[in-house]
Amino acid sequence: MGTFKVRKSYRQINDKIRSGDVVVVTAEEMIDIVADNGPEEAARQVDVVTTGTFAPMCSSGAFINFGHSTPGTKASKVWINNVPAYGGIAAVDCYIGATEPCEDDPLNKVYPGEFIYGGGHVIQDLVAGKKMHFKAIGYGTDCYPNREYEKVVDLESLPQATLCNPRNAYQNYNCAVNLTNKTVYTYMGALKPKGGNANYCSAGQLSPLFNDPFYRTIGLGTRIFLGGGVGYVTWHGTQHRAGVNRAENGTPLTPAGTLWVMGDMKQMRPDWLVGVSIQGYGCSLAVGLGVPIPILNEEMAAFTAVSDAELYTQIVDYGSDYPQGRPSQLGQVSYAELKSGVITLKGRQVPTVPLSSMVKARQIAETLKQWIASGTFELGEPQFTLPAS
Structure with missing residues (x-):
C-alpha cells in the first residue's frame, strides 16, 4: 500500500449511503470516468463500484435443515x-x-x-x-x-436453507479449445475438433475479482449480491491461487483467486440460481454474484477502471493438454478479442462462445448499484482480506 492523496473509510462510505449522498457506478461506467478524469479525481468523485457475473459455478450447494x-x-x-x-x-x-x-x-x-x-x-x-x-x-x-x-x-x-458455495467467481479462467480430431465434452461445453470453437467463461471488465486484483477490499464479511439476495464472502474459495503470473495492471493471466460465499436461500430468486445441464459432463448451477468495490483511494479507482482490452487469459487445449495436466502452449488472448466473437488461433479464425452471460452480469451490477444508491445495502467491512500471495 502506498501513500494516497485520497483516503476514505468504510464508515465514511456507509454514512454517505445512509444519507443518500453516495456516488455509485458500475465497473463499466468507471472505465470512462477514470479515462476522462484520472484515478485520483475519480476516487474523489466515486464511492462504490459495482461488479457482476453470472455463469455455471460447479462448486456450489446448500446446507438444508429438513x-x-x-x-x-x-x-x-x-x-x-x-x-x-x-x-x-x-x-x-x-x-x-x-x-x-x-x-x-x-x-x-x-x-x-x-x-x-x-x-x-x-x-x-x-x-x-x-x-x-x-x-x-x-x-x-x-x-x-x-x-x-x-x-x-x-x-x-x-426450517433453514443456506446456500454455501465453496468456490465461486473465479478470478479469470481458461479459454478452452480442442485440437484433437474428435469432439470433446467438458465443463467448458462441447468443443469441436481441430479448433472449431473457443469457449470462455468470465464477465471480463465486470467480473468481481478482476476489479480488485489483489483483494484489497474483499474478505471475511464482505456483503455481496448472491442469487438475487444478500450474501457474504466467508473465506477464500477452494483452489484459490494468488501467486500467479500477472499483467502490469495486476490482473492475473491464468485462473487465480476464488470466493467462498454463503447466503439465506429464502431471500433468493430462481432467476439468479439456475440449474444447468452441460452435455457430456453433467449438472451444475449458474450463480448470479456481484461484489461492491469501495473506492478507498486512487489505487482502487485505477483497479476498477480495467477494460476488456487490458484483460488476458490463456488458451488451453482441452482435447489433450488439459486432461494430461500439461501447461498451455497456445498463447494468450484478450477479453476484448473473445467478446468480439472471433479469435485467431494458429493462423485461423475461430468463433468464440461465452458460458458467462454479459446481459445478466450487467443486470447484477445495475441492481447492486440501485440497492446501494437507495440506502438498502451497506458495505460489509471485511474482518480480514483474502490471501494475496
Whole structure:
C-alpha cells in the first residue's frame, strides 16, 4: 500500500449511503470516468463500484435443515427429488451439491453419463417455491428410532436453507479449445475438433475479482449480491491461487483467486440460481454474484477502471493438454478479442462462445448499484482480506 492523496473509510462510505449522498457506478461506467478524469479525481468523485457475473459455478450447494419426524430419524442417507444429498452431518441436516445427478434421470437411461436434472436444479426449484419429494433413511438409535422418513417439502416449510458455495467467481479462467480430431465434452461445453470453437467463461471488465486484483477490499464479511439476495464472502474459495503470473495492471493471466460465499436461500430468486445441464459432463448451477468495490483511494479507482482490452487469459487445449495436466502452449488472448466473437488461433479464425452471460452480469451490477444508491445495502467491512500471495 502506498501513500494516497485520497483516503476514505468504510464508515465514511456507509454514512454517505445512509444519507443518500453516495456516488455509485458500475465497473463499466468507471472505465470512462477514470479515462476522462484520472484515478485520483475519480476516487474523489466515486464511492462504490459495482461488479457482476453470472455463469455455471460447479462448486456450489446448500446446507438444508429438513426438520424432525415423529418419532425422530437420524438421517444417514437423504434424497431430494431423487437427487442424493450428503447426510453425514447431523440428524436432520444435509448438504446437496450442485453437480450431484438424479438417480433416476430419464436421459441417463438412454445415454449413460448424460443427465438433465441434478442438485443445481433442486436448488433452483426450491428457490422457485416448488414442492419437492424428500426421503431420508437412518440406521435407528435409541434417541432416533425411526428408520425411514418421507414427506413433501418446499422452501417455506424447511426450517433453514443456506446456500454455501465453496468456490465461486473465479478470478479469470481458461479459454478452452480442442485440437484433437474428435469432439470433446467438458465443463467448458462441447468443443469441436481441430479448433472449431473457443469457449470462455468470465464477465471480463465486470467480473468481481478482476476489479480488485489483489483483494484489497474483499474478505471475511464482505456483503455481496448472491442469487438475487444478500450474501457474504466467508473465506477464500477452494483452489484459490494468488501467486500467479500477472499483467502490469495486476490482473492475473491464468485462473487465480476464488470466493467462498454463503447466503439465506429464502431471500433468493430462481432467476439468479439456475440449474444447468452441460452435455457430456453433467449438472451444475449458474450463480448470479456481484461484489461492491469501495473506492478507498486512487489505487482502487485505477483497479476498477480495467477494460476488456487490458484483460488476458490463456488458451488451453482441452482435447489433450488439459486432461494430461500439461501447461498451455497456445498463447494468450484478450477479453476484448473473445467478446468480439472471433479469435485467431494458429493462423485461423475461430468463433468464440461465452458460458458467462454479459446481459445478466450487467443486470447484477445495475441492481447492486440501485440497492446501494437507495440506502438498502451497506458495505460489509471485511474482518480480514483474502490471501494475496
